[in-house]
Amino acid sequence: MSNLMSSIDQRTKLVGENRLELLMFKLGSRHTFALNVFKVKEVITIPKMNQMPGSHYHINGVTNYRGDSIPLIDLRSAIKLSHNNANYEPTSVIITEYNRSVQGFIIGQIMNIVNTSWSDIQPPPNSAGKNHYLTAITRVDVDGHEELVEIIDVEKVLAEIVAYDTSISDEILDHDVTAHLNGKKILIVDDSATARWQIKETLSQLGIEIIEEKNGLAALNKLKAWADEGKNIKDEILMMFTDAEMPEMDGYRLTAEVRDDPRMHDLFITLNTSLSGSFNEAMVEKVGCNRFISKFQPDMLVQVVQERMREVLEGKG
Template sequence: MAGVLDSVNQRTQLVGQNRLELLLFRLRGRQLYGINVFKVKEVLQCPRLSSIPNSKTVVRGVAHIRGETIPIIDLGMSIGLSGIPQEDLATSFIIITEYNRKTQGFLVAGVDRIMNMNWEDILPPPKGAGKDVYLTAVTKIDDKLVEIIDVEKILSEVSPLREEVTEAIASKGAERVPGHKPVLVVDDSAVARRQIERCLTAIGMEVVLKNDGKQAYEYLKEITEDGSKATDHFELVISDVEMPEMDGYTLVTRCKSDPALSDLFVMLHTSLSGVFNKAMVQKVGADDFMAKFSPDELAERVMEIIDRE
C-alpha cells in the first residue's frame, strides 16, 4: 500500500504510445475499479472531514489539504452503491483528482495498485449496459473485470457545469456566414459528447459524434477511400485524450502520418487540466488543445479556427 501511495505523484507525468497507467481501487466488496493516474494528484488516508450544510448526500464533507479546501465525494454512493459507513472513514482513502479545472477527492474503501496498460486492452462498456451506466470502459487484469468509472458523468450530477453558451457568443455564431462543414467530436464520455454538441450547435455548427479514437480513425479512413481529403468533409476534429482502444494522442499521430488526413485540424480537448502534457501535444502534432469544459471558450476557439482557414 505504501508503494502505491508514494508513487502516484511520480507517475502522473507518464505518457506513452497508446498506453496508460490505472490506479486500481475498491469501493464495497471485491470488485475492482480503475482511474487513470493522469487524473490523480495524490492518494491519502481519509482525513477528518468537515460537513457542508445543504450539500448533496454523496458529498461526505470537505477536507483541508495543503492549504486547499477540497470536497470529498463518496464514489460508491455516487454510482448507486452503498456508501462507506461513518465508522469506517478512518480506514478509508481519498483519491485527490483534478477534472475540468476543479479539484475534488473521491472516497474509496481501499487502494490496490497501479497497472501499466495498453489502451487497446481497454474496451468500451458491454453493449446493452444502458445509457445510465457509470462506466466509460472495462478491462481485465489477472482474469478479473476492472470497471473504469465515468467521472465526468458523476461530476455533472454532483456539481453541474454550465453547458450553454452565453447569448453574446450564440449571437456571434449566428452572425457568421453559414455553410461550414461539420465538426467531428471524439469522446468516450456520453456526458462530454453531449456538452460539446450543445455548445457547437448553439453557434450553428453541425456535429458528428464518435465514441473513441479507433471509431474516429476508421470513419475518417472510410470517407476518404474515394480519394477525397478529410478536410473535404470536416472543418476540424475535437478529440478527448483518454479513450478505450485508441487514445487521442495515437489518433493524432495516425491522422498526421496519413496524407488524406494530415491537413485536418485536430484539437485535443481534455479533462487532464492540471497535468496535461503540452510537450506531448506538440510531439504528436496536435494543432491545439484546451482543458474541459468552458462552453464559451470552446465556442469562441472553434469559430476562430474555422474563420481563419
C-alpha cells in the same frame, strides 16, 4: 500508501505511448474499480472533514487539502452501488484533478497499480445500458487469476453533482464568423457520453452538426473510410475535438496517425481533455495538435471553433 503513489510523476511518460496505469480499488462489492493514475494527485487516509449544509447528498463534507477546501465525494453512493453491505468500511480518499477542479473520492480498499495498453481497454458492453457509470472495462491479472476491472466515468459522476452551464457568452461571439457555422460539421471523439453531450449542447447553439465517436480507433477508421472513398476530409468536417484518454486508441495516437496520413494530415485538431497543465501542452506540440483546451469551457470551445472558421474564410486552411 505514499509509496504506492511515489512514482506518479515518472508514470506520466506513458501518456502519448497509448499506454496507461490504473489505480485499482474496492467499493465494498465483488467488483474491482479503477481510475487512471495520471488523474490522481494523491491517495490519503480519510481526513477530518466539515459538513457543508445544503451540499449535494453525495458530498460527505469538505476538507483542507494543501491550503484549499475541497469536497469529499462518496464514490460508492455516487455510482449508485447498493448500500446494504454492512461490512463495507471506507478507508481512503483518492485526490483527483478533473476539469480544472480538485476533489476527493472516498473509497474502500486500495489494491495496486497495473500498467496496461489502451488497446486492451474496451468500451462497456451495450448490455450495460445507458445508466451505468463506466467509461471502459479491462481484464488484469490479480494474484494469478484474471479479473474484470471497471473504469469509472468520473466526468458523469461530477456532472451529476455540479451542473455544467452550456450557455455561451454574447461578448465572445463574432457574428461575422458564426454566420458561416450553420450546417458545418465537427467530429467529437470522447469515450464519455457526458463529455460528448456537453460539447454537442454548446456547439449546436451555433447550428453546428456534431458527428460522434467513442474512441480514437473508431474515429480514425471513419476518417480513413472517407479518404478511401475519395472524399476531402476538410470538406466533410470543419475540425475535430478529441479527448486524450480513450479505449483502444488514445487522442495522442489518433492525432499522430492523422498527421502521418497525407490524405488528412492538415485536419484541424483540438485536444479537449480533463487532464490539464504544461505536460499536455508539451504533448500537443509533440503529436501535432493545433490547440489544447481543458474541459469544460463552453466559451473556449466556441472561440476555438471561431478561430478555425476564421482561418477557412481567410483561405488559410
